[in-house]
Amino acid sequence: MGALTGRRALVCGASRGIGRAIASALGGAGASVCLLARDRDALERVAGELGGRAVPLVADLDDPDRAAAAVEAEIAARGAFHVLVNNTGGPPAGFLLEAPAVEFERGFRRHVLAAQMLTRTVLPGMIEDGYGRIVNVVSTSVRQPIPGLGVSNTIRGAMASWAKTLADEVAPHGITVNNVLPGATRTGRLEALIVAWARRDDVPADEVEERMRAEIPMGRFGEPREVAAAVLFLASPDAGYITGVSLPVDGGRIRCI
């Protein structure tokens, strides 16, 4: 018996990177996992790796209404979700003052509105079954904005405020809402950022990596499974009295106490 045996988890952005590692960790703890993302082939590969514990759900979080309708249909077919992991692709790199309005709109829709719509969709089942854990994968930029990630920094702040507000509203049901804040974590997203910053500064990618590592007391990037371990804990019964917090998983990079 794992900590999540008998529980159903919806993991967004589960086809790659951090979301994929989270799906694997929750599945390893006994949960049945529904894997949401856009790339059907990748989702089917991940589902295959998790064995009978996982099903793919193809949906685009850029269209929160349709994504929520797909989740609603999944609940009607297989039952309520007890764990929701809000996680999706990060906004593109770039300076705030150069960002077009459409990037802010897309980021808000993909992160905040999608999380809001999915939460409203899964909440009745959590309340009815008496178990609910909502975990959002956000970023250390909630605490300390990252230069060159203007839209991302803005959207992460909105996401953190949304989550704290939600935590208060669902607390009477015993449902928790928490954020995990990854630092530099070895995924496709990190590789893309390194390439973008190297191009921006006209330096080799190795130099950008070195610069980033120098800001991390542990001197290395994180692994997706290290972020997933924090999500698993927050999704577990043992974390039932922890709500409204933001937990960095960043090798010590954030400088505030």
Ligand SMILES: NC(=O)c1ccc[n+]([C@@H]2O[C@H](COP(=O)([O-])OP(=O)(O)OC[C@H]3O[C@@H](n4cnc5c(N)ncnc54)[C@H](OP(=O)(O)O)[C@@H]3O)[C@@H](O)[C@H]2O)c1
């Ligand atoms: N890696 C880091 O260093 C780091 C640090 C701080 C914060 N973060 C944040 O943590 C989150 C996950 O990061 P990651 O590194 O795992 O990113 P990643 O490797 O780019 O993976 C993103 C995941 O989200 C899915 N996705 C993207 N757009 C989507 C959409 N419109 N609808 C549904 N699914 C979508 C992708 O799948 P499909 O393409 O199949 O849809 C993929 O599964 C991101 O928000 C990222 O910005 C990452």
